[in-house]
Amino acid sequence: MLCLLKFTPLFLVVAVCHGWLFGDLFEKQKELDEISLWPLPQKYQSSAVAFKLSAASFQIVHAKQSTAGPSCSLLENAFRRYFEYMFGELKRQEKSRKKAFDSDLSELQVWITSADPECDGYPSLRTDESYSLSVDETSAVLKAANVWGALRGLETFSQLVYEDDYGVRNINKTDISDFPRFAHRGILLDSSRHFLPLKVILANLEAMAMNKFNVFHWHIVDDPSFPFMSRTFPELSQKGAYHPFTHVYTPSDVKMVIEFARMRGIRVVAEFDTPGHTQSWGNGIKDLLTPCYSGSSPSGSFGPVNPILNSSYEFMAQLFKEISTVFPDAYIHLGGDEVDFSCWKSNPDIQKFMNQQGFGTDYSKLESFYIQRLLDIVAATKKGYMVWQEVFDNGVKLKADTQIHVWKGRPQYQDEMAKVTAAGFSALLSTPWYLNRVSYGQDWVDIYKADPQNFNGTDAQKKLVIGGEACLWGEYVDATNLTPRLWPRASAVAERLWSDASVTDVGNAYTRLAQHRCRMVRRGIPAEPLFVGHCRHEYKGL
Ligand SMILES: *[C@@H]1O[C@H](CO)[C@@H](O)[C@H](O)[C@H]1NC(C)=O
Ligand SMILES: *[C@@H]1O[C@H](CO)[C@@H](O)[C@H](O)[C@H]1NC(C)=O
Ligand SMILES: *[C@@H]1O[C@H](CO)[C@@H](O)[C@H](O)[C@H]1NC(C)=O
16 A cells, blocks of 8 residues: 555655555554543443434433433533534535434433432532443433432443444444542643633533543642632732732633633632732731841841731631632642741740740741631631641641641652541642653653552541642743643643542553543643553644
8 A cells, every 4th residue: 555655745655655565554543533542430330332423313311210400501501512623624525415324322311310410519538420321222321319419420431432444433332330439530731820710620620520520629829820810809910919900810811711711510619828829928018027137137038927916817717718718619728848947046035035935946836826816717618728738747736627638759759648537637748740850751650650649648648648649840831831741741630639649550541541631632632642652633733
């Protein structure tokens, strides 16, 4: 065949020769079309019986017995979205043709079984995301307790659909019963170091749903900028954002993110990190930050939140009261990491306060003093809280249901996970998943191998591991590079947190992940390549 093409332009001949020489490789790639589930379901059985799906006649419908119906806009929306993913432009083409071919599989019935399908609710840490899916002659049934499980099942169904050489959509006879290994599967994005336009945040929520992630940890403010527009303290973003109008998230922007996420079964956990990481807060709020001293006079620079003034706590009480109503999730992330003691040490008023309190020179006691008062403030809003590990490490008294976010000590996280869970706290892991760190080659492999339960501890301790988060800190990331830097590397975390602990075969993962990455590309997500290869439908650019 390649010799017949000898009169075509040189590059084509070369391409075909290549295909001939590496025929095996191409065969392998073709095969992948049919086995590209990501993350891998808990129980999965398929057979070589294939059914055709016609874009003109195939439908996703509510099962007769379902407790949800057409009034469930969350599902209606998801039906449209997944139909589009599966058929894209085909629907219009086939409809315009005189006759559509007979579809072997005419519909997917979505059957919600519990009395309350939760159409208008929010997902939570306790949400049941399990589902079962059976694809057989004439119809397919997706069964879930509530809409959240149905969303996960719709994603899986769409991944089962593949395109044959004629562009016809096929699906094999399949039985799946699936549920997540961990309840908290998150992505952290940082909108302070660089402002992230809404469009980028929404695109990543789309990609998260494709990977069955269920928590968007919005590290919304930090030292460099304060883009969150507060109704109670508008001066925070007026003076603390990079620009008071173009680089802010208005209340309606925030609402849109929360609703877009909800429609995809994703919680939005906002982080307002204090007492460190608050330089931008100081621009708008007088006396909030500690004045640093150089010798006996103020140096003009400022440190962490001033923990000795009552006004600091009055401010926090009002701000967190607002935050607790803006973000519906049951948890708020309070940060508490990397508090720099040097400024506190330099300040004579703080030194005096330390003496009065009997803290000696132990500034972690002052930090604890601050955090404990903050926790009381947040507890009064009826929210639960997540904190970075330092808060635990420094011995701050914590409510029993506090979630400790482990991030330090890369690559060693085992001791900290053991300590946190031995103390009876819920733990989530990020140490091996700082995806802002990039290195040449296939760094997804180490990301994939890390396991949050891989530490020495009792079963009870292992049960306290609620999951983990992939973090993409923003020092070197903005809208230009965020998506390809995050995907498909974050997909490796997605499978670790969803699939069974025994799913560890890197070779098998590679073939599925390469294909999953192509699927994300096809759906408009510019996910970067894993290695040499091609996608049937390449990224077309902007
Ligand atoms: C799906 O069916 C096709 C056609 O019978 C078969 O070649 C392929 O191996 C099947 N794939 C899976 C994953 O069972
Ligand atoms: C701060 O509040 C506490 C308790 O509410 C009070 O005892 C104390 O005098 C106040 N300090 C200042 C400086 O106002
Ligand atoms: C668990 O403890 C054993 C014995 O002390 C040690 O050899 C091993 O490395 C530990 N495993 C982890 C994951 O920390």
